[in-house]
Amino acid sequence: MITLRPTIAAMNGYVPGYQPPDIASWIKLNTNENPYPPSPRVIEAIREELGSDGASLRTYPCASSQKLRETAGALYGFDPSWIIMANGSDEVLNNLIRACAAEGQEVGYVHPSYSYYSTLSEIQGAVVRTYGLTGDFRIQDFPERYSGRIFFLTTPNSPLGFAFPIDYIEHLARSCSGLLVVDEAYADFAGTNALELVKRYDNVVVTRTLSKSYALAGMRIGLAIARPEIIAALDKIRDHYNLDRLAQAACLAALQDQEYFRDACRRIIETREWFTTELRGIGYEVIPSQGNFVFAAPPDRNGKRVYDGLYTRKILVRLLSDSLLAHGLRISIGTREEMELTLAAMAEIG
Ligand SMILES: Cc1ncc(COP(=O)(O)O)c(C=O)c1O
Structure with missing residues (x-):
């Protein structure tokens, strides 16, 4: 047994x-996949990485995905020390919980949104608390001071599609004593994003994925943007080779073909x-x-x-x-x- x-x-x-x-x-x-194929440069980059005999696969990939941190950093306006790459944004959501929420501590999120936060929190033995929405898409009864270890905010919200205004997200950042993780899986289809808040608030983390807007759900590539102290903590607990060689090649080519x-x-x-x-x-x-x-x-x-x-x-x-x-x-x-x-x-x- x-x-x-x-x-x-x-x-x-x-x-x-x-x-x-x-x-x-x-x-x-x-599942909100992209109906178009990824950039043709992605296919070329994967072929090139494989070569004629796949010999490159014998050796481990770059453990830190450094080129990707540099490329994503340049794209979003951050130093590479503010970026971590992940095996899908799911990996980094998981590691944020592992880093911050011990058994019995609280993790919160909006209901309805991405219920996987709940599963990931339960694995850690964290206590999950959900907050509903008002008719005009604000969080119902959100406390003046939220003392949970992490609050996850999916914006644009899935499944409903609306996005929270930036000044409202800023208000939430001020109310949270722990991390405010802004899950921007769909931000590339929206008019706004919270990247500016990462620079201004030390508790704001933004997560992104290449699964939707870059048509790479099958490659499993995501990232987080946060203060270097948070990135350093996430680096301690991720799988050391979390992005394989083909994913790294594909990601680089995708980000470069804007x-x-x-x-x-x-x-x-x-x-x-x-x-x-x-x-x-x-x-x-x-x-x-x-x-x-x-x-x-x-x-x-x-x-x-x-x-x-x-x-x-x-x-x-x-x-x-x-x-x-x-x-x-x-x-x-x-x-x-x-x-x-x-x-x-x-x-x-x-
Ligand atoms: C809100 C949200 N966050 C994160 C993810 C996970 O994305 P990834 O494919 O990068 O793990 C999804 C996937 O559907 C999602 O809807």
Whole structure:
């Protein structure tokens, strides 16, 4: 008999969005992936890294992903000592909790947002506390002084798509005695971001991912931007070779091809705006989104009915299990063609 830690035995694991084995036969709009391929320079860089015989794979990659810290630092306006690279932003979210929250200490986040914070906190035996939202998308009953070790703020929010204004995030930074981790997985599709606050507040950390806007979900690359003291702590606890050679090559090429990146983001934003207008035209309630997805509710507020109708047509969207969200669906923004087909299916389903 194996004896698990009681917290591990008691917890439910996180259930990620479904990845169908016959992925090519679906219009897949359930996990906010990018519908366009990554920059062609990424493919070239991976080929180059592999060489003709894959000999480079014999040796370990650069443990610190130094070139990436330099490139990301230059891109975002920070010294490389303010950047850490991660095996997906999930890794750095996990390590922030490991670094700051001991057993019994509190970690907070907004509900609804990214429930993986909860799973990661439970693993550490931390106490999770969630705060709801008001009708105008502010945090309900957030204390004047929040004394939890970390508060995670997903902005733009997933699954709802709205973004918190910067002055409000600044107010939260002042209220938190621990870290305010601003999870900006979707910030490249938004008009604002909190990078400036990292410079002004020593408790603000921003996390980013290349999974969405850079179309590299399959490579697992994320990063955090924070004061060097926080980065140094995260460096102590990460896997020492957390980004493999191919991920490092892909990441460098992706960050360097800003023209391709900007163009893909622009197309997704344009399609998001078009889709929002069209969905409203067929009676859906759609929250204005700053992400690469929308949260939309049909007139009868029955998300499951529309989910099932789309599923039988091989269109996969996200129905969230939470009763608070059962009236709608989170729909990732695909290509214009995919969204035209999805809209036609939704109109038919009614
Ligand atoms: C809000 C948010 N944060 C973090 C992540 C994880 O991103 P990554 O693929 O970089 O681990 C996701 C993925 O869907 C997300 O929605």
